[in-house]
Every structure is written in structure tokens, then in C-alpha cells.
Amino acid sequence: IPVQPFDYVVFGATGDLTKRKLIPALYHRFHDGQFDEQSHIIGVSRSKLSDEEFRTLARDSVHEFVEAEYQDEAVIARFVSIFSYVSIDVSNREGWTDLGPALREDPKVVRAFYLAVAPDLFGPICQYLKDKGYYRRDARVVVEKPLGHDLASSGQINDAISEIFAEDQVYRIDHYLGKETVQNLLALRFANILFEPIWNSAHIDHIQLTVAESVGAGTRGYYDESGALRDMIQNHMLQLLCLVAMEPPASDEANALRDEKLKVLRSLKPIRGEAVGRCTVRGQYRGVSSEGTSVKGYQDELPAEKKGSRTETFVALKAEIENWRWSGVPFYFRTGKRMATRVSEIVIQFRTIPHSIFDHAEGAPRPNRLIIRLQPDEGVRMLMMIKDPGPGGMRLREVPLNLSFAETFSERTPEAYERLLLDVIRGNQTLFMRRDELEAAWSWVDPIRSAWDTGNDAPQPYSAGTWGPTGAIALIERDGRTWHEDG
Numbered sequence: 001i002p003v004q005p006f007d008y009v010v011f012g013a014t015g016d017l018t019k020r021k022l023i024p025a026l027y028h029r030f031h032d033g034q035f036d037e038q039s040h041i042i043g044v045s046r047s048k049l050s051d052e053e054f055r056t057l058a059r060d061s062v063h064e065f066v067e068a069e070y071q072d073e074a075v076i077a078r079f080v081s082i083f084s085y086v087s088i089d090v091s092n093r094e095g096w097t098d099l100g101p102a103l104r105e106d107p108k109v110v111r112a113f114y115l116a117v118a119p120d121l122f123g124p125i126c127q128y129l130k131d132k133g134y135y136r137r138d139a140r141v142v143v144e145k146p147l148g149h150d151l152a153s154s155g156q157i158n159d160a161i162s163e164i165f166a167e168d169q170v171y172r173i174d175h176y177l178g179k180e181t182v183q184n185l186l187a188l189r190f191a192n193i194l195f196e197p198i199w200n201s202a203h204i205d206h207i208q209l210t211v212a213e214s215v216g217a218g219t220r221g222y223y224d225e226s227g228a229l230r231d232m233i234q235n236h237m238l239q240l241l242c243l244v245a246m247e248p249p250a251s252d253e254a255n256a257l258r259d260e261k262l263k264v265l266r267s268l269k270p271i272r273g274e275a276v277g278r279c280t281v282r283g284q285y286r287g288v289s290s291e292g293t294s295v296k297g298y299q300d301e302l303p304a305e306k307k308g309s310r311t312e313t314f315v316a317l318k319a320e321i322e323n324w325r326w327s328g329v330p331f332y333f334r335t336g337k338r339m340a341t342r343v344s345e346i347v348i349q350f351r352t353i354p355h356s357i358f359d360h361a362e363g364a365p366r367p368n369r370l371i372i373r374l375q376p377d378e379g380v381r382m383l384m385m386i387k388d389p390g391p392g393g394m395r396l397r398e399v400p401l402n403l404s405f406a407e408t409f410s411e412r413t414p415e416a417y418e419r420l421l422l423d424v425i426r427g428n429q430t431l432f433m434r435r436d437e438l439e440a441a442w443s444w445v446d447p448i449r450s451a452w453d454t455g456n457d458a459p460q461p462y463s464a465g466t467w468g469p470t471g472a473i474a475l476i477e478r479d480g481r482t483w484h485e486d487g
């Protein structure tokens with residue numbers, strides 16, 4: 001269904017996010033007819049570009065970042081015709097009046113401001129929008145992480161935005177929520193009757209959440225200030241946890257869902273003091289070289305002034321949710337750069353059967369596991385015990401009930417931003433983080449961060465291309481469990 005016509009004003013229009021993610025995502029939606037030439041995309045940044053130069057940038061971005069089979073020159077020409085450009089220097093206040101003529105006053109044209117800029121500019125931009133008369137009560141503002149580096153700084157950023165925009169106008173992006181497979185968690189849990197009765201501590205032994213990346217981090221400017229805890233756990237992985245652990249909401253209305261997510265975050269058992277050493281492990285990758293190939297370590301990738309950095313590129317931790325449903329069920333997280341492979345998955349390990357009648361069978365019954373693969377090779381697998389075929393008596397074997405999305409659906413899987421960018425126009429905040437959620441996540445993460453920062457320990461080294469430091473294995477094995485690793 002096509003969305004209402006819009007004026008999307010993108011601050012940071014010449015930046016990486018715009019080129020790599022926003023323009024390709026908008027192109028796909030345009031290509032599929034979800035909006036047309038009645039909508040306008042207005043790029044804003046400090047550089048002095050003409051409309052034509054900005055259109056060239058948009059065209060280049062489509063050519064570079066959209067899969068070749070979707071590149072259609074006639075569609076691209078129509079698509080870039082809706083782009084225009086305004087040069088504004090936010091810090092020295094130049095150019096603001098030029099934005100006025102680019103915006104339409106028609107109330108049917110949705111007005112959205114996407115701030116793909118450093119967070120210290122969010123406040124000033126919002127203020128100018130108001131002062132110059134571009135603010136409307138029905139306008140929307142979209143912001144990205146990092147929304148602060150701790151609770152206090154996140155509070156300041158949100159205060160600055162909320163001076164101008166009400167909470168129902170603010171769209172805080174966590175792009176994991178836009179991923180098809182992440183939304184599928186909702187379908188899996190709440191569109192099937194099978195799971196809910198066993199989705200609790202009576203039947204679930206523990207849950208593992210893994211987001212492993214094979215790429216490195218040292219060349220990304222921001223990363224050293226951030227580290228894996230802030231970059232991945234505070235936002236993406238806690239959001240995954242919320243979707244896995246929350247109570248069934250009464251509807252999919254934005255606040256119904258966000259209220260339930262918030263309860264999960266607020267029920268997380270704090271990890272502070274000596275518990276930090278027991279429940280968390282951080283690591284940093286070191287280089288490896290073998291037979292002619294070599295991969296640099298994190299330290300080797302850093303510029304000279306940052307050498308010796310203690311920033312973690314890997315985190316494993318054990319979290320607990322203190323509520324009736326999850327009491328006693330550990331949630332093991334792990335995420336890192338330069339790991340053995342790129343994989344994001346959630347593993348629900350059920351309890352062992354209470355009594356086995358197969359004492360004399362070959363192969364003991366193993367606990368069932370539900371594996372939700374978020375990327376790549378998206379799908380859901382349930383590992384079950386069956387009888388091995390054959391006349392030789394009862395031999396038990398673990399086999400997967402396998403739902404592979406690639407095999408089941410022929411449609412292309414849309415990128416997260418395609419959904420999120422248009423949800424802003426639809427006025428649907430379901431897949432965006434509310435301020436209180438964000439703050440609850442920071443409140444839980446901050447004590448871990450500060451214990452690390454004030455302690456003497458450095459992150460444990462791990463070799464690039466592995467599953468992280470040995471401490472991560474010890475973390476789960478101490479509890480008599482192991483990481484699920486079938487790649």
C-alpha cells in the first residue's frame with residue numbers, strides 16, 4: 001500500500017549512512033511503487049552542492065549499493081528526480097532560510113526530519129527547526145545511535161530533542177528491529193499456540209543470544225570510544241532479549257509492545273560490583289598470520305594515538321531476568337568482531353525430559369533446542385530426537401525440523417531501513433525505541449562499563465577468526481552448559 005506523500009529532510013546527506021543505507025532503502029521502496037514523484041527527499045549538509053550534484057550522489061549510491069537485478073535506469077531517473085539539496089552549516093547557522101522553499105505546507109504531505117549527524121547536533125537542529133518555523137506538531141524526527149554513551153549523556157540528548165518534539169514524534173532507530181527475522185520473533189511467539197505454554201522457566205533451561213561478526217573494527221573511527229558493550233549489547237541485543245522474553249502484549253500497537261519490552265529491561269538483575277567479574281567477559285582480537293594470509297589485530301588497526309586501547313571488541317555475559325516467567329533461566333549473550341563467522345542467532349534450550357524410557361537405547365535423549373537464525377541463512381530450526389531408521393533396535397538421533405526462509409519464500413528479503421523509513425511516514429512507532437526503554441537499557445549497562453573502566457584488568461585477547469577468549473567458554477561451562485556452535 002503506497003504511503004502518503006512526504007517531504008523527507010535528511011541531515012547528513014553526504015554521509016556514509018545516507019549513501020549506504022538510506023538512499024538504497026528508499027530506492028527499493030520507490031521501485032516497488034510504495035511512493036512516487038509526489039514525495040520529495042531533501043538532502044541537507046554543510047557541503048555546497050547543487051541539486052544536480054546531489055542527484056548524482058543518489059544515483060551513484062543506487063548503482064553501488066543496490067543489487068544489480070533491481071537497478072532499472074528508467075526507475076532510477078524518476079527516483080533521483082525527487083531529490084533536492086540545501087546547504088546548511090548547523091554550527092554557524094548559515095543557510096537555514098533556504099530550507100523553507102523546499103518544504104510544502106500542505107498538511108497531507110508528511111514532514112519528517114532524519115538526523116544522520118553526530119548526536120551533539122540533534123539539540124541545535126531541533127531548536128533551529130522550531131525557530132525557523134519548520135516545526136509542525138505532526139512532523140517527525142528520526143535519530144540514530146549512538147544516543148549517548150551512558151545514562152546521563154543519553155538523558156541530555158533526549159532532553160534536547162524533547163524541548164521541541166513530543167515523544168510521539170520521535171523515532172529512535174535500532175535497525176535490528178527493522179530486520180525481517182527479528183520481526184518474525186513476534187510472529188513465531190504470538191501467531192502460534194505451540195510455544196507460549198512452554199515459554200518459561202518450567203520448560204526452558206537457558207537461552208543464548210549470539211551476534212558474531214567476521215569484520216574488524218579498528219578502522220571505524222567511532223568504535224574505540226564505544227566498544228562492543230555500547231555498540232551492540234546496550235541496543236541491538238537487549239532489544240532481541242526483550243522480544244524473546246517479554247509477556248504477550250495485548251496488541252501490536254506501539255505502546256502496548258514497548259510497555260512489555262520496558263518491563264523486561266526493568267526486570268534485568270543488575271550486574272555490579274563483584275558480579276561483573278563473575279558474569280561478564282570482554283575480549284579484544286589479536287592478529288593472526290598463517291601460510292601467507294594475515295589478519296591484523298585490533299591494536300594494529302588503530303591510529304598511533306590510540307595504541308594501547310582497552311576497548312573491548314568482544315563481550316560475553318550472563319544475564320538474568322527477575323520475574324515469575326524467567327526466574328532461574330540464564331540468558332547468555334555474546335557478540336564480537338573478527339569472530340569465526342558472521343552469524344546472529346537465538347538458541348532456546350529446553351529442559352531435559354523428566355524421565356527417559358530409553359535407558360538401553362543407543363544415544364541418550366538430548367534436550368530440544370529451538371534455533372532462530374537471524375542472519376545469514378534466515379530460518380527457524382527445532383532440534384528433535386527421533387528414532388534412527390532401521391531394524392537394529394532403538395537408536396536415538398537428533399535431527400532438525402527445518403524452516404529455511406530462502407527455501408520457503410521466493411521474495412527478496414527487504415533491508416531493515418526499508419521498513420523503518422516508511423514506518424516513520426506511516427506514523428507507526430512500534431519498531432522504534434521509546435525513551436524509557438533506552439534509559440532502562442543504559443541503567444543496566446552503565447555499572448558493567450564503570451566496573452570495567454575502574455578495574456585493572458584488560459580485555460582478554462582472542463585470535464581473529466575464533467569464537468572469542470577462553471573466558472567466554474569458561475563463563476558458560478561453569479554452569480555446566482556449552483555455546484551452541486554449528487555455524
Ligand code: BG6
Nearest residue numbers: 145175176213231232236344375
Ligand atoms: C551497528 C554497529 O549498529 O550494527 C556495527 O554499530 C555493527 O558495529 C552493525 O557492525 C551490525 O549490523 P548488521 O545489520 O550488519 O548485523
